[in-house]
Amino acid sequence: MHETYDPKIIEPKWQETWEKQGLYKTVEDLDRPKWYALTMFVYPSGDIHAGHWYAFIPSDVSARWRRMNGYNVFFPVGFDAFGLPAENAAIKRGIHPKAWTYSNIAKMRFQLKRMGAMWAWDREVITCDPEYYKWTQWFFLKFYENDLAYREYAPVDWCPSCNTTLAREQVWGDDRHCERCRTPVIKKNLEQWKFRITRYADALLAGLTDMDWPERVKLMQNNWIGKSSGAEIYFNTEQGDTLTVFTTRPETAWGATFMVLSPEHPLVAKLTPSAQQETVRAYQEQAARQDEMTRKSTDKEITGVFTGGYAINPVNGERIPIWIADYVLMGYGTGAIMAVPAHDSRDFAFAKRFALPIRCVVRPPGRTGDDVATLSCPDRPTGGLCSLPPAGGLDEAYESKTEGVMVNSGDLNGTPVAEAFQKAVTWLESKGKGKPAVSFRLRDWLISRQRMWGAPIPIVYCASCGIVPVPQEALPVVLPDDAEFRPTGESPLKYHKGFRFVKCPRCGANAERETDTMDTFMCSSWYQYAYLSPYYKKGESLTAQNTSPWDPAIGQYWLPVDQYTGGIEHATMHLLYTRFFTKALHDMGIVHFDEPMRRLFNQGMILGPDGEKMSKSRGNVINPDSVVNEYGTDTVRGYMMFIGPWDQGGPWDPSAIDGISRFLQRTWNLILDHIHREQLANTPPMPHPDQVNLLEQTMHQTIIKITEGMSAFRFNTVIAHLMEFSNTLLKMKSTSVVYATAWGDALRNFILLMAPLFPHISEELWHRLGNTESVHLQKWPQADVNKAKMDRTTVVVQINSRVRSQMTAPLGMSDHAIEQQALELSAIKKWLENKRIRKVIVVPDRLINIVTD
RNA sequence: GCGAGAGUGGCGGAAUGGCAGACGCACCAGACUUAGGAUCUGGCGGGUAACUCCGUGGGGGUUCAACUCCCCCCUCUCGCACCA
Numbered sequence: 025m026h027e028t029y030d031p032k033i034i035e036p037k038w039q040e041t042w043e044k045q046g047l048y049k050t051v052e053d054l055d056r057p058k059w060y061a062l063t064m065f066v067y068p069s070g071d072i073h074a075g076h077w078y079a080f081i082p083s084d085v086s087a088r089w090r091r092m093n094g095y096n097v098f099f100p101v102g103f104d105a106f107g108l109p110a111e112n113a114a115i116k117r118g119i120h121p122k123a124w125t126y127s128n129i130a131k132m133r134f135q136l137k138r139m140g141a142m143w144a145w146d147r148e149v150i151t152c153d154p155e156y157y158k159w160t161q162w163f164f165l166k167f168y169e170n171d172l173a174y175r176e177y178a179p180v181d182w183c184p185s186c187n188t189t190l191a192r193e194q195v196w197g198d199d200r201h202c203e204r205c206r207t208p209v210i211k212k213n214l215e216q217w218k219f220r221i222t223r224y225a226d227a228l229l230a231g232l233t234d235m236d237w238p239e240r241v242k243l244m245q246n247n248w249i250g251k252s253s254g255a256e257i258y259f260n261t262e263q264g265d266t267l268t269v270f271t272t273r274p275e276t277a278w279g280a281t282f283m284v285l286s287p288e289h290p291l292v293a294k295l296t297p298s299a300q301q302e303t304v305r306a307y308q309e310q311a312a313r314q315d316e317m318t319r320k321s322t323d324k325e326i327t328g329v330f331t332g333g334y335a336i337n338p339v340n341g342e343r344i345p346i347w348i349a350d351y352v353l354m355g356y357g358t359g360a361i362m363a364v365p366a367h368d369s370r371d372f373a374f375a376k377r378f379a380l381p382i383r384c385v386v387r388p389p390g391r392t393g394d395d396v397a398t399l400s401c402p403d404r405p406t407g408g409l410c411s412l413p414p415a416g417g418l419d420e421a422y423e424s425k426t427e428g429v430m431v432n433s434g435d436l437n438g439t440p441v442a443e444a445f446q447k448a449v450t451w452l453e454s455k456g457k458g459k460p461a462v463s464f465r466l467r468d469w470l471i472s473r474q475r476m477w478g479a480p481i482p483i484v485y486c487a488s489c490g491i492v493p494v495p496q497e498a499l500p501v502v503l504p505d506d507a508e509f510r511p512t513g514e515s516p517l518k519y520h521k522g523f524r525f526v527k528c529p530r531c532g533a534n535a536e537r538e539t540d541t542m543d544t545f546m547c548s549s550w551y552q553y554a555y556l557s558p559y560y561k562k563g564e565s566l567t568a569q570n571t572s573p574w575d576p577a578i579g580q581y582w583l584p585v586d587q588y589t590g591g592i593e594h595a596t597m598h599l600l601y602t603r604f605f606t607k608a609l610h611d612m613g614i615v616h617f618d619e620p621m622r623r624l625f626n627q628g629m630i631l632g633p634d635g636e637k638m639s640k641s642r643g644n645v646i647n648p649d650s651v652v653n654e655y656g657t658d659t660v661r662g663y664m665m666f667i668g669p670w671d672q673g674g675p676w677d678p679s680a681i682d683g684i685s686r687f688l689q690r691t692w693n694l695i696l697d698h699i700h701r702e703q704l705a706n707t708p709p710m711p712h713p714d715q716v717n718l719l720e721q722t723m724h725q726t727i728i729k730i731t732e733g734m735s736a737f738r739f740n741t742v743i744a745h746l747m748e749f750s751n752t753l754l755k756m757k758s759t760s761v762v763y764a765t766a767w768g769d770a771l772r773n774f775i776l777l778m779a780p781l782f783p784h785i786s787e788e789l790w791h792r793l794g795n796t797e798s799v800h801l802q803k804w805p806q807a808d809v810n811k812a813k814m815d816r817t818t819v820v821v822q823i824n825s826r827v828r829s830q831m832t833a834p835l836g837m838s839d840h841a842i843e844q845q846a847l848e849l850s851a852i853k854k855w856l857e858n859k860r861i862r863k864v865i866v867v868p869d870r871l872i873n874i875v876t877d
Numbered sequence: 878g879c880g881a882g883a884g885u886g887g888c889g890g891a892a893u894g895g896c897a898g899a900c901g902c903a904c905c906a907g908a909c910u911u912a913g914g915a916u917c918u919g920g921c922g923g924g925u926a927a928c929u930c931c932g933u934g935g936g937g938g939u940u941c942a943a944c945u946c947c948c949c950c951c952u953c954u955c956g957c958a959c960c961a
Contacts, residue, residue, distance in 0.1 A: 039942095169929090240881065244956060247880075252960070271961060284961090356960045363961090370959055465960055512938095534894045595956085666901070668890055680889065683901045689916095739890070744900035751900090754946070820896050827896050865941050871895050875941050 031656025
């Protein structure tokens with residue numbers, strides 16, 4: 025026997041060689057088509073775990089495959105290095121977040137290199153480098169200049185554990201918890217910086233249509249943006265103020281029997297008469313307190329109070345009461361609604377609870393005109409407005425927009441409800457009482473964070489000049505190295521005199537710096553561009569002439585990203601923000617496209633051996649180092665991809681590693697046997713032509729299947745097909761076919777097909793076969809479709825859809841001939857005795873089904 | 878409550894209208910061996926002595942033919958949740 029496969033020797037050897045040769049160095053080669061393959065960069069937590077392998081290995085395989093297909097591939101890597109864990113470590117252990125972060129990066133860089141990926145380390149970026157965040161700050165200034173950044177005092181979400189505000193996207197779940205630490209958030213009134221992402225709501229929605237992204241992500245973004253079309257209707261208070269409401273059902277305006285305002289609505293105080301002021305103020309306070317508690321929306325009881333004020337319904341001139349209630353949110357629409365209890369379940373419940381009138385304006389099918397003409401609150405036994413009708417009231421709101429006819433609605437009477445929306449909007453508009461309007465669920469992006477380890481917001485507050493942006497040439501605003509970390513829950517920047525107290529850049533008077541830093545999603549919104557020319561204009565002062573944070577010529581070549589891969593958890597955070605960024609950049613003339621990533625693929629999550637999400641608290645976090653030490657990188661790479669479909673994820677089960685390990689072992693032996701045989705150089709026996717044909721056929725079929733699998737990210741079946749091919753080759757090994765030139769071709773192609781998945785063993789075997797150029801610079805094997813075709817095929821013979829026999833037949837045999845041959849089979853004759861053939865179905869080259877009575 | 882996805886041997890999974898279980902793990906038997914947690918050969922959904930029958934969460938339907946398409950239900954996972 026020859027030497028055994030020893031990854032411990034060959035893997036470090038090739039990793040060193042590749043680095044020395046600069047095999048993965050990026051070059052801008054205009055003669056070759058480019059492929060920008062991007063995978064979500066790393067947070068430097070300190071350790072690479074199984075999840076990183078699961079995310080990166082298939083991305084690398086795909087990038088390598090593109091490279092072998094003639095593309096000039098850019099596959100960069102870097103670190104998303106700002107964030108709270110560094111600060112927490114600083115508080116706990118007294119080291120500066122910078123020291124913690126950079127030592128983690130050094131460690132992780134080493135671990136990442138063991139993956140044997142084709143990363144462009146020459147373009148690495150680290151977002152906490154001042155020369156990186158100089159440009160993050162530059163973007164802030166650009167957004168500010170273009171009226172996309174503003175400062176606002178408003179209720180915001182605050183995480184009491186992270187001690188900072190959060191963007192709406194970072195508040196998750198029904199208990200409204202912090203996305204990072206799972207602590208329920210509370211409301212606080214604070215002055216904060218926000219980005220006008222809502223200005224791009226329509227564009228973000230429209231852009232989704234023709235993007236090659238998973239439907240699931242598109243749907244999540246779609247729902248998150250939450251566009252609804254309807255109308256604004258102008259009500260007037262008795263004091264003469266206009267109360268604008270947003271509704272998706274303007275046609276039901278004739279059924280509005282009261283109005284509800286959000287407790288925070290600015291007109292509440294004015295329209296409340298003094299007699300009601302105590303009650304109203306008490307309710308407002310209660311609602312504000314409610315916000316500070318964890319709110320479960322499901323079993324919340326219905327609350328609200330009458331303000332004592334009235335409004336005039338503009339469609340019919342009716343005087344209707346104005347209530348306030350916490351089910352109306354200030355942040356959505358106009359913070360005021362017209363309540364149509366007959367046709368909205370929430371308004372119906374509210375009307376029932378507080379004995380308010382219910383008037384049907386859409387007659388459900390099957391009802392007569394009269395029994396629904398005046399419905400009232402069933403809970404209220406007496407009273408002018410609410411007398412109980414003799415029969416036929418509604419038990420619940422009738423919400424159909426498609427079936428029913430308008431009643432009690434003036435000019436709309438008799439109109440089918442399906443047509444009433446348009447008619448109502450036209451009517452309102454012609455009378456100046458309303459107009460079409462859309463509303464979005466999306467809120468502006470809150471980017472202020474009360475934390476130290478982030479990019480400082482480049483703003484100075486001056487008593488006389490007000491908000492003053494730091495001039496471009498003064499960037500970066502650098503984080504101090506001597507900040508003190510105390511567990512006070514407040515940013516050390518606030519207590520750092522040297523950082524905080526500065527001169528106004530405009531007038532030179534004493535002024536104060538903004539001490540909040542930017543959301544780290546700012547840093548990751550543009551990192552795909554930073555990779556192009558990392559630390560562009562390093563050490564230089566920026567001037568007004570600098571209009572791009574990367575070398576525009578390089579950007580012109582590589583952008584946009586061709587394939588992005590990463591986890592689904594960023595669907596409505598990073599992936600939304602970076603799209604917004606790019607659209608804004610496009611409008612500023614900085615980029616030539618308005619979507620950052622053409623294609624997206626979401627890998628699944630790798631779970632702990634217990635089938636649960638990996639987490640420190642569960643103690644089920646797997647670090648693959650020990651498995652890599654035992655089996656080698658190539659085996660672990662293969663195992664990662666063989667778990668199942670990449671988008672599915674699954675539990676870590678190292679017992680399955682042996683399968684890959686044995687496969688690589690057998691492959692090694694197969695090639696070394698061949699080399700050994702060649703060296704003997706005997707007079708070889710003539711290989712049988714049938715065997716040669718079969719070998720070539722299998723090879724070409726394998727090339728086809730593997731190529732398809734590669735383009736569809738089906739790496740688990742790619743490996744299965746490699747194994748099948750290997751099994752065939754092993755069976756043929758003991759026949760004379762090994763003396764055919766086709767045998768050598770098959771082995772060479774086999775290695776080429778393995779190369780993207782198993783880069784080290786492929787390189788070693790490729791060189792042992794006598795090649796001197798890297799296997800990773802070779803062309804992907806091309807299948808010959810004709811040679812992949814079989815001349816004979818197996819046709820399944822069914823009787824009444826049950827398989828009773830099979831036969832071989834030449835390819836392309838006529839239906840009739842197949843039938844004739846099948847009817848001759850003894851196994852079939854047996855089944856057809858005393859039966860009449862009713863029908864025969866032939867699927868050419870595959871199947872015949874004989875249907876009998 | 879609304880929306881999306883998933884459910885296939887002991888296990889991971891394959892097959893997108895045409896032979897269910899490719900490929901692998903585990904397991905069983907055999908070979909080689911002083912030995913085997915190595916390697917090689919064979920077996921491996923269930924019932925049955927066999928012919929064969931049953932089998933892709935459950936029920937119904939379309940079709941010569943359904944894991945695959947349609948309808949209803951169950952379970953799990955994820956997203957949203959007073960959004961007017």
